[in-house]
Amino acid sequence: MASTPVFCVLRAILTVIPVLAGFIVLFLMYYKSFPSPKCHPPPAHSDRLTKQANSHSTSAVTKQSNSPAATQQTDKPIMLLWFWPENKRFDFKDCKKLFNIDSCHLTDDRSLYSRAQGVLIFHRAILDDLSNLPTSPRPRFQRWIWFNVDSQSNTRRIQGIQGLFNLTLSYRRDADIHVRWQLTVKKNTDGDFVLPKKERLLCWIVDDSDLHTESGESYSYYRELAKHIHIDVFNSSSAGLLRGENYFLTISSCKFYLSFESSIDRDYITETFSGPLAAGTVPIVLGPPRRNYEDFAPGTSFLHVNDFANARTLAEFLLRLDKDNEAFMRYFNWHRFYTARRHLTGENHEFAHAICQACDHVGVTKEYRVMPDLYKWFFL
Numbered sequence: 378m379a380s381t382p383v384f385c386v387l388r389a390i391l392t393v394i395p396v397l398a399g400f401i402v403l404f405l406m407y408y409k410s411f412p413s414p415k416c417h418p419p420p421a422h423s424d425r426l427t428k429q430a431n432s433h434s435t436s437a438v439t440k441q442s443n444s445p446a447a448t449q450q451t452d453k454p455i456m457l458l459w460f461w462p463e464n465k466r467f468d469f470k471d472c473k474k475l476f477n478i479d480s481c482h483l484t485d486d487r488s489l490y491s492r493a494q495g496v497l498i499f500h501r502a503i504l505d506d507l508s509n510l511p512t513s514p515r516p517r518f519q520r521w522i523w524f525n526v527d528s529q530s531n532t533r534r535i536q537g538i539q540g541l542f543n544l545t546l547s548y549r550r551d552a553d554i555h556v557r558w559q560l561t562v563k564k565n566t567d568g569d570f571v572l573p574k575k576e577r578l579l580c581w582i583v584d585d586s587d588l589h590t591e592s593g594e595s596y597s598y599y600r601e602l603a604k605h606i607h608i609d610v611f612n613s614s615s616a617g618l619l620r621g622e623n624y625f626l627t628i629s630s631c632k633f634y635l636s637f638e639s640s641i642d643r644d645y646i647t648e649t650f651s652g653p654l655a656a657g658t659v660p661i662v663l664g665p666p667r668r669n670y671e672d673f674a675p676g677t678s679f680l681h682v683n684d685f686a687n688a689r690t691l692a693e694f695l696l697r698l699d700k701d702n703e704a705f706m707r708y709f710n711w712h713r714f715y716t717a718r719r720h721l722t723g724e725n726h727e728f729a730h731a732i733c734q735a736c737d738h739v740g741v742t743k744e745y746r747v748m749p750d751l752y753k754w755f756f757l
């Protein structure tokens with residue numbers, strides 16, 4: 378029970394030494410931290426220096442951690458194309474080549490999902506049960522883009538997607554990304570317009586099996602018009618004939634072209650209108666009202682079926698213009714100020730312009746819109 382004196386002394390020493398050591402350490406710490414401005418003024422930009430050092434180290438880490446992707450990876454935001462529309466695939470490099478758009482890293486590689494700033498989702502490809510939409514959680518910075526180039530009447534109401542999107546891509550002028558082949562203002566007004574050689578008065582490219590059976594405004598108007606004037610009809614389903622260069626060659630050989638839209642909806646003014654403008658042919662439009670067309674092109678560049686009391690008076694007007702070259706040429710005056718660009722007619726490029734425009738948007742702006750109900754906006 379009683380400890381020996383030697384043991385007691387040892388125990389005392391062992392207790393005192395750590396306590397003493399503690400005091401010495403505390404004293405040294407206090408002494409060191411005591412501000413001594415005379416000797417060491419703090420660096421003026423210590424804050425900024427730290428931040429720079431941090432950003433260097435993070436970028437170094439990023440480069441190392443995903444070396445296979447790093448070869449093509451840049452600082453550009455990633456835009457993931459979730460579905461290939463109608464499986465029409467093109468080379469993403471064409472955005473740069475054809476439109477000089479290079480502001481995003483465009484990919485269809487779904488493994489990049491968690492890093493993608495934008496995910497472009499083609500409406501028509503979404504299944505009714507939504508089972509083919511991304512299932513992993515959406516990163517906070519990611520924006521989903523609703524990709525729909527169809528008219529209101531041709532858009533399927535898929536239930537459950539109304540609140541999913543942050544941006545819209547559509548032909549509508551009030552979409553975030555407004556896809557259209559627009560006229561561009563000429564920088565200089567020299568370079569005279571040369572009218573392409575004309576061999577026909579009035580043409581239409583259409584699936585001719587529909588011509589005599591289909592109801593619908595454009596077909597009934599055509600049938601009425603054809604009673605008063607000859608119309609050259611080219612069958613749109615004859616393969617290859619109207620693809621690529623042939624499309625513009627055919628249209629430019631006609632003085633007038635029936636730019637009849639398949640459905641009549643606000644802003645739904647498609648290549649069936651911009652194509653003839655670019656080909657040097659006067660479009661005769663059937664679609665939304667004239668003033669809607671004038672949002673996109675000069676009022677003197679086209680004829681609207683509603684400008685005429687009926688198909689017969691339109692036919693008479695065209696036959697008069699056919700004999701009056703000076704009056705006909707007035708429909709091309711706009712070429713002094715604007716250029717119309719030819720759309721891409723290659724089958725696989727059908728959606729390229731829209732996809733590249735989305736890439737451009739994601740690359741140059743961080744803006745997005747709160748879209749609580751997509752359909753309330755689109756079907757308005």
Ligand SMILES: *[C@@H]1O[C@H](CO)[C@@H](O)[C@H](O)[C@H]1NC(C)=O
Nearest residue numbers: 517518519520540541542543
């Ligand atoms: C995008 O929209 C979704 C659904 O409304 C929302 O949860 C998300 O925060 C939005 N993301 C951004 C980056 O705005």
